Amino acid sequence: MLRLFLNTSNKYLFIALMKDDNVIDSVLMEGNNNHSEKLIDVLKEFLNKNCLSVDDIKEIYVGRGPGSYTGVRIACTVAKVMAFIKNKKLYSFSSLDLLLSTKLDKVGTYKVLMDARRGNSFAKVVEVKEDIVEVIFDEAFVENEYLENNYPNLDVITSEDTKYNLDLLLKYNLVKEEKDIHAFVPTYLRSGV
Secondary structure (H helix, E strand, O other): OEEEEEEOOOOEEEEEEEEOOEEEEEEEEEOOOOHHHHHHHHHHHHHHHOOOOHHHOOEEEEEOOOOOHHHHHHHHHHHHHHHHHHOOEEEEEOHHHHHHOOOOOOOEEEEEEEEEEOOEEEEEEEEEOOOOEEEEEEEEEEEHHHHHHHOOOOEEEOOOOOOOOHHHHHHOOOEEEOOOHHHOOOOOOOOOO
16 A cells, blocks of 8 residues: 655655565755745656656645744645545654654653744654553644753654654554545644634
């Protein structure tokens, strides 16, 4: 079974293809507020390189945010349109959990951060145990000072940690099926919301 993964919630445009439980190809491209200009072309090139079309994909997985407002919308819109037009199953995952996947093979407590500018982050704090991920502080738009004061001395995972483990994202069940594609809304976290 072929699965397509898309994420544009931070400065990296990420596309990956899994066959069964193995990543067979991926693209990680640093952008400069230009994911909207690049995603479709990069995706076409990626599929062509792998001699595939969207018809060959069985399931589509997309980062639902939090993250850059426009960045989150780009991947979610492309994923929703492909899933709807091609009648594919759509799954979503937290963009913070995608970052967390870089450490899911190591037991520990982690502070997962994505820069939200002006001294703020999109963040969550989790404890990775043998078979589960326990959320200590659920994803939120929060001041960095609050995190430093309340969760000091934890290993920090940031957008720069890009060695994603998609198989562990699936193993720990950190994805959810979007049964109603039209009702699927990205996660937008903002101050005062």
